[in-house]
Amino acid sequence: MTLLAEPTIPSRRFAAGSTRFDLGLSENPFPPLPSVIEAVRETLESANRYPEFLPEQLPRLIAEHLGMSPDEVVVGAGATGVALQVMRALGTGELVSATPTFDGYAVLADMAGMTLVPVPLDAAGNQDLPAMRRAVNRRTQLVVVCRPHNPTGTLLDAAAVRSFLSAVGRKIPVLLDEAYVEFLAPTARLDIHELLRKHPNLLILRTFSKAYGLAGLRIGYCLGRSPLIDRIRHQQLPFGVPTAAVAAVRASYAAEPELLDRVARITHERTRLRSALRATGIETPESHANFLYIPGPGTATTLRRAGIKAKPYPDGSVRIAIGTPTATRAVHTALTTPHHSEPPR
Structure with missing residues (x-):
């Protein structure tokens, strides 16, 4: 399975340096075909x-x-x-x-x-x-x-x-x-x-x-x-x-075949991140969409301090959109460091 390609155009929604990865909205990481x-x-x-x-x-x-x-x-x-x-x-x-x-x-x-x-x-x-x-x-x-x-x-x-x-x-x-x-x-x-x-x-x-x-x-x-x-x-x-x-x-x-391929890539990356988090003791519900829900408390704060924008909830839990492999590694590192290693590439 080919993993997600890195986006060719960076998001301009936030000022440079304030957010490394914008995963707050359940957006598709790919530009239109x-x-x-x-x-x-x-x-x-x-x-x-x-x-x-x-x-x-x-x-x-x-x-x-x-x-x-x-x-x-x-x-x-x-x-x-x-x-x-x-x-x-x-x-x-x-x-x-x-x-x-x-x-x-x-x-x-x-x-x-x-x-x-x-x-x-x-x-x-x-x-x-x-x-x-x-x-x-x-x-x-x-x-x-x-x-x-x-x-x-x-x-x-x-x-x-x-x-x-x-x-x-x-x-x-x-x-x-x-x-x-x-x-x-x-x-x-x-x-x-x-x-x-x-x-x-x-x-x-x-x-x-x-x-x-x-x-x-x-x-x-x-x-x-x-x-x-x-x-x-x-x-x-x-x-x-x-x-x-x-x-x-x-x-x-x-262009449905191309779109189906993109969906397959996103779901593969979603499964990879969830498996990596669960391997370190972080339980998340099995997701059937293009995001993961990561329970709190403190998850939203941890990600924000790492420069990762997520959708926060009152109890500290977050929803994060599935992004690129680089974003996956950043999320995993933020939530598991210093106790665990990054997910496999």
Whole structure:
């Protein structure tokens, strides 16, 4: 397995010398593929023209790729933008979600006038589906379930997800956040066609920011049955999806073998780092995404002192994006020195 190549362009998000490795966001360490860059560059020649008033090409492109109907797809500014459209379409009320989870849900709930109802993870770092079901009541407007979960990377059993959806019933919308689905083995993925057929209240949220490495282009989408998707589409921002997004998605789909290779490299590096940390007594949950969750206390402080930016949590734990082999060695050294050696190359 070929390891990750070192990035050719350093991050400018932080001043020189303040952060050696920026692993705070779950970004793809690779730049976009050359064919994707070229496709986007070509659209710049017509950047003086507005994109579609309401997006039609992008939903159709995604629908064709997934074997769905365009009226079952709604798109927006990344998964975050689409999630906000979902919440605004559903109105005020309560949003039930695990905690910790993607920080954006608390922010978006506040913007949409929803009250967040956080449900703690279980002892293994999994979303506690029975507890989440008990938190659902007549005020609940939306339930969010992540698979894989952010920030632990844990994976809910497919049967547990199906059982949960049946228990919630058809009246309360459930948003299944699959932002990291491309990092799952094919056998671990859910049959979304079957789920959507059985559960008209189900919405599936995905993004091109993670595995596809297009975070800066802000391309997300949501899948669902057309009556519910129609409500969300009413929140679509006119001229809100740039022409470059359509070109980038089309080129990305055409380059799928190359993208799959990149995903394999990232997951290999993730496994290598987790194995090295566990060998020194640092237990981390088995991750199914492009990051690792490293329990605290003190982990965030240790990494920060080593010049490594991670996503911190109140108890001192962190989520770190999988970067290059150099970043892997830096993380391992920071967390194990002086007692342990670096992971093998």
